[in-house]
Amino acid sequence: MKKAVHAACPHDCPDACGVLITVEDGRATKIQGDPAHPVTRGFLCAKVAKYLDRVYSPDRVLYPARRVGRKGPGARWERISWDAALDEICERFLRITRKFGSEAILPYSYGGTLGVLNGSTMDRRFFHRLGASQLKRTICSKAGEEGLLSVIGRKLGTEPEQFRHSRYIIAWGANIHGNNIHLWPFIEEARRAGAKLVVIDPFKTRTAACADWYLPVNPGTDAALALGLMHVIIRDRLYDADYVANYTLGFDQLGERVRDYPPERVAAITGISAPDIFTLACEYATTRPAAIRLNYGVQRSENGGMAVRAIAMLPCLIGSWKEVGGGLQLSTSGAFLLKRDALERPDLMTRSPLGRPSRVLNMVEIGKALTTIDNPPIQALFVYNSNPVAVAPNHNLVVRGFSREDLFTAVHEQFFTDTTDYADIVLPATTFFEHKELQTAYGHYYLQVSHQAIAPLGECRSNFQLFSDLARRMGFQEDCFRESVDQAIDIALATSDSWLAGIDRHRLEREGHVRLNFPQQEFLPFAHGGFFTPSGKAEFYSQALAAQGLDPVVAFTPPAESRHGGQASAYPLELLARKADNFLNSTFTNLPVLQQMEERGVLELNAVDAQARGIRDGDRVRVFNDRGEIELVARVNGSVRPGVVAAQLDWAKLSPQGRNINVLTSDRLTDLGASATFYSVLVDMQPASGV
Numbered sequence: 001m002k003k004a005v006h007a008a009c010p011h012d013c014p015d016a017c018g019v020l021i022t023v024e025d026g027r028a029t030k031i032q033g034d035p036a037h038p039v040t041r042g043f044l045c046a047k048v049a050k051y052l053d054r055v056y057s058p059d060r061v062l063y064p065a066r067r068v069g070r071k072g073p074g075a076r077w078e079r080i081s082w083d084a085a086l087d088e089i090c091e092r093f094l095r096i097t098r099k100f101g102s103e104a105i106l107p108y109s110y111g112g113t114l115g116v117l118n119g120s121t122m123d124r125r126f127f128h129r130l131g132a133s134q135l136k137r138t139i140c141s142k143a144g145e146e147g148l149l150s151v152i153g154r155k156l157g158t159e160p161e162q163f164r165h166s167r168y169i170i171a172w173g174a175n176i177h178g179n180n181i182h183l184w185p186f187i188e189e190a191r192r193a194g195a196k197l198v199v200i201d202p203f204k205t206r207t208a209a210c211a212d213w214y215l216p217v218n219p220g221t222d223a224a225l226a227l228g229l230m231h232v233i234i235r236d237r238l239y240d241a242d243y244v245a246n247y248t249l250g251f252d253q254l255g256e257r258v259r260d261y262p263p264e265r266v267a268a269i270t271g272i273s274a275p276d277i278f279t280l281a282c283e284y285a286t287t288r289p290a291a292i293r294l295n296y297g298v299q300r301s302e303n304g305g306m307a308v309r310a311i312a313m314l315p316c317l318i319g320s321w322k323e324v325g326g327g328l329q330l331s332t333s334g335a336f337l338l339k340r341d342a343l344e345r346p347d348l349m350t351r352s353p354l355g356r357p358s359r360v361l362n363m364v365e366i367g368k369a370l371t372t373i374d375n376p377p378i379q380a381l382f383v384y385n386s387n388p389v390a391v392a393p394n395h396n397l398v399v400r401g402f403s404r405e406d407l408f409t410a411v412h413e414q415f416f417t418d419t420t421d422y423a424d425i426v427l428p429a430t431t432f433f434e435h436k437e438l439q440t441a442y443g444h445y446y447l448q449v450s451h452q453a454i455a456p457l458g459e460c461r462s463n464f465q466l467f468s469d470l471a472r473r474m475g476f477q478e479d480c481f482r483e484s485v486d487q488a489i490d491i492a493l494a495t496s497d498s499w500l501a502g503i504d505r506h507r508l509e510r511e512g513h514v515r516l517n518f519p520q521q522e523f524l525p526f527a528h529g530g531f532f533t534p535s536g537k538a539e540f541y542s543q544a545l546a547a548q549g550l551d552p553v554v555a556f557t558p559p560a561e562s563r564h565g566g567q568a569s570a571y572p573l574e575l576l577a578r579k580a581d582n583f584l585n586s587t588f589t590n591l592p593v594l595q596q597m598e599e600r601g602v603l604e605l606n607a608v609d610a611q612a613r614g615i616r617d618g619d620r621v622r623v624f625n626d627r628g629e630i631e632l633v634a635r636v637n638g639s640v641r642p643g644v645v646a647a648q649l650d651w652a653k654l655s656p657q658g659r660n661i662n663v664l665t666s667d668r669l670t671d672l673g674a675s676a677t678f679y680s681v682l683v684d685m686q687p688a689s690g691v
Contacts, residue, residue, distance in 0.1 A: 001025060006034060006512040008450040009048050010118070010432050011584055012111035012140075014331075014443020015040055015182040017048065018513050021433060021453040028052060028433055028454050037513055039160050039444040040182045046582055046597060053593045054414075054431065055457070061413055061420075061428040062458025071403055071422045073653050082459060082469075085425050090473045092380060092408045093130065100376040102131030102353045106361060106369070110137055112385030112587065113463070115437035115450065116338065117488050119385065122467040122481070124344035129476050131352030133378070136362040139391070141331070142673030144299030147308030148330050150542050150672070151316065153532025155334030156525045158291050158327040160444050164189040165325030168287035170198045172311060173222065174295035175205040178581040180443060183293065190325070196287070198280065200225070201297075203576055203604075203646050204639045215280070216641050218271040219574045219679050220301035221564065224556035225277070226310035228266030231258040232281035233317055239285070240319025247529035248316055250541025250553065257553045269556065269564060271641060285318045289326035296330075297578075300679040302559035305672025310554045316538035321526040333442040334532075335516055337497040343488065345480055364676045365667050367394045370401025380408040384429070384463055389418035390586040390651050393676055395662035396628045412466055415590055418652045418660075428460040435462040438489045438508075445516045445523065447500075449489070449508040464488070550671070559680035561666060563643055571625050571682035573609065576646040577661045589651050600650055603632040603685065608642040610634060613686055620688035623647070625681070628663030630655075631688050645685065 002024045009017040018037030022030035031051050035042030064085035065077040096104050107127045113119050127134075145155060163169065163186040176183050191197060191212075199211040200222070208214045217225055233239050234255050244251050263274035270277075284290050292315065299308050312328060320326030341347075349357045361369050361378075366388055370378055381402075392398045402409065402422035411423040420426050434457065437450040456462075461469070464485060471481035483491070489505045499516040508514055526538070533539045546552035558564035563574055582597040583589045603621055615621055617636040622629055623645070632647055640646050652660040668677045 005451050005453040007432060007453060008437070008439035008448040008513075010113040010115040010437060010439055010450065011048070011587060012114055013045070013584065014180050014441065015045075016114070016439055016441035016443065016446070016448065017044060017182065018448060019044065019048070023453050026454060028055060034512065037446070038515070039446065041185070045181050047584060047588050047594060050591070050593050053591055054588070055433050057415070057591065059415055059590065060457060061415060061426060062460060063428055064459065065426045067424050071405070073421050073658055075421045077426065085427060086470060086473045088425060089410050089470065093474070096379045096408070097131070097353060100379050103133045103358050104376040104379040105130065105132040106378050106381055107132055107135055108363060108366065108381055108383045108388055109135070109385040110139060110363065111585070113432065115432065115439055116343070116492055117437055117485060118435065118463040121343045121488055122464045123384065124346075125348055125480055126467040126471050128344070128346055128348040129352055129471065129478065130474070131349065131354040131358055133358050134360045136360050136674065138673055138675045139363050141296050141299070141675070143305040143670035143675035144296050144308040144330060144673070146672035147299060147305040148312050150309050150545055151312040151533070151538055152526065155331040155442070157329030157332050158325075159523050160186055160329070162325045162522060163187055163291055163293075166190045166289050166291040167195045167325070168198070168284060168290035169195055170200060170284065170290070170292045171207055171211070172200045172292055172294045173298035174293045175201070175207045175581075176293060177206040177210060179579065180293070180295070183443070196283070202640065202644060203578055206581060215272050215276060218269070218564065218641070219576060219644060220303065220559045220562050221270045221556065222298045222301070223303055223307040223310045223554065224261060224266050224269040225272065226307070226314060227258050227261035227554065227556060228263050228270070228277045229281040229284065229314065230254065230317060231261045231266075232263065232278055233285045234258055236282070238282065239317045243319030243322065244317065247526070247531070247537055249535045249537040249539050253553050254313070254540040257555065261556070284314070288320070289323035290318070290320050291326055292328040294328055294330045297679065299670065300676060302561070302668060302670060302677045302680040303557045304670045304675065304677070306551070306554050306557070309672075313538070313540055313554070316540070321524065324522045324524065327526070329443070331442040332445055333440060335445055335499060336440040336447065337495055337500065338440070338492040339495045342491045342494070348478065351478075362669070362674055363388070364393060364669060364674070366392050367397030367401050367667060370404065370407065371397060378407065382410050383419055383423070384412035387417045387419045387586040389422060390660060391649070391662070393662055393665035393678060394627055394667040395652065395660060395665070397667070398662075412463065417586070421653060427466065428458055430456050430460045430462045434460060435464070436485050438492055445518070446513045447503060447508065447516065448513045449505065451509075557671070559677070561668065561677070561680045561682050563682075569682050571684045572643065573683050573685065574644045575623070575661070575664055575681040575683045576640065576644060577665055577678045577681065578646050578648055580648045583649070585649065586651060589654065598648070599635070600648065601632055601655065602635040602647065604635045604637055604639045604646040605685075606638060606640055606642045606644070607636050609645070610636045615685070615687055621685045622688045623664065623683050623685045625664055625683045627666065628659070630659050630661060630663050631657060645683065
């Protein structure tokens with residue numbers, strides 16, 4: 001029997017593609033894009049197009065396993081039953097709670113799936129009821145989100161479909177062609193109609209190579225560039241005076257601030273010439289409609305929150321929110337006002353052994369948490385939807401923490417990753433082919449139900465089922481732990497929000513994808529103001545930031561760990577710990593079919609820096625700082641400017657040295673949102689010994 005099943009890709013990507021899975025006699029035989037989806041329109045990225053290789057990989061974790069022998073690379077495993085695995089986890093949790101208190105247990109999860117149910121529903125309920133320490137999930141995007149919210153109040157943005165109407169498009173730290181590919185056809189449609197594509201990025205990405213104008217910016221200086229653009233726009237009266245007067249707050253304070261950022265000064269900071277800054281400001285302000293696609297790379301610098309805040313002011317200054325094809329997109333996720341508290345049940349913390357909300361630990365600082373925190377110390381970790389030994393910064397400290405013999409670690413995973421090497425128990429997890437899900441997006445405004453296409457392979461269980469099973473094993477009596485997937489979807493949609501009016505599970509099951517219930521055909525969230533800030537206006541001056549002791553306007557503060565930080569450093573090169581085009585953070589990294597599409601283990605650099613150190617293309621180089629070192633192969637390709645080098649994230653265990661570039665990154669936090677500073681890293685390099 002052959003059938004096509006509608007599903008939605010839950011991986012950490014703005015596109016949240018509608019997909020069709022062909023199933024024959026219980027086995028998935030084909031995956032393709034759903035041609036009916038208005039944004040993703042029938043094609044898939046290279047990663048998900050090969051998803052059958054992931055689902056049916058011979059390396060899948062299919063059964064629960066217990067570690068035999070020491071923790072670390074080369075760990076050996078014995079198969080055990082689910083009953084034995086759950087019994088051991090519950091027994092250890094109870095023992096730790098009695099001796100140290102429930103806060104000695106820490107969950108660790110992030111974006112392994114962005115599905116509503118398997119991302120943050122039954123798991124949150126379980127750990128809230130258990131009284132475990134809470135995890136501050138900030139590693140990826142929180143700085144940028146806080147910067148955006150400080151200006152417009154909610155994570156809303158320009159619809160991807162509207163980019164076809166734009167006449168000036170700035171891709172700011174956004175590798176659209178590599179990791180937001182379904183926006184690209186709309187941009188190409190706009191370019192065929194005469195639009196100009198400008199790319200601002202410290203690395204010459206696929207998108208930069210396709211641009212009409214590429215502006216390589218020094219890492220971590222984006223706030224200065226945005227302030228320089230605003231200097232020109234305000235000085236030359238290119239702003240929308242009516243929009244500013246009616247819908248913004250703090251224009252006078254902003255005007256005073258940007259006087260300090262003339263193009264000549266900004267050029268010295270950013271590496272972009274003063275004439276180019278002037279031209280960019282004039283073209284952006286006078287070519288209408290103009291849209292900015294801003295992505296999260298900008299905010300992975302120490303001043304990343306303020307950088308996003310500054311960039312988010314630009315469309316408010318020129319009034320481009322009024323126009324179809326204008327505005328800015330960083331995230332659209334704030335439009336999906338599901339009933340999150342009912343899904344996650346934070347009230348259950350009052351029923352835990354603590355009887356109160358538990359402490360909060362930042363996931364960026366997991367190395368510190370495992371090696372320095374006391375009262376109580378972390379005695380148990382439960383990892384799911386994440387691979388922290390690969391993705392967390394300050395890798396050597398993270399490994400030291402995970403290596404503790406007194407630390408009990410359980411990991412729910414699809415593959416044996418860097419993190420499972422340090423686990424005591426590994427549990428098999430489903431892929432999105434194998435469970436039902438509710439799917440939002442952060443790059444468009446369509447809500448979807450993703451249907452289960454095939455039965456779980458082996459003994460795999462979904463996150464939703466796993467934490468329901470654990471809760472019952474622990475003796476938790478609350479009815480919420482017995483809810484079905486369909487009941488949870490119904491709860492999520494039981495909201496009074498007008499944009500979700502008329503959208504229920506049955507309609508989603510019938511139609512597959514449903515656009516949110518906006519009052520107009522083209523969604524213009526701020527055409528007439530209506531910002532979601534305390535003042536109801538776009539806030540160039542933020543009283544909320546002032547109350548936190550932060551700059552209420554915006555300024556450029558160079559990262560402490562940068563060439564512009566004003567501190568002498570033994571490390572003169574800035575490292576971009578960049579994303580691979582054909583992997584997704586650490587996901588997909590282990591699949592041979594995708595490995596063939598990436599040149600791995602390389603350091604991309606400029607000829608100026610190579611020649612100064614006697615390094616030639618193809619040489620092995622040692623890259624190092626005070627935190628660690630790694631050997632890579634030099635690729636002298638001009639993809640970065642002098643003073644900057646770049647390398648891709650990979651699994652540590654797939655490197656001959658058993659390390660990845662996070663041995664070099666810092667667990668220092670951003671100015672807003674307490675996020676990771678992956679792009680504020682200083683290093684040096686030299687020819688590897690023996691070369």
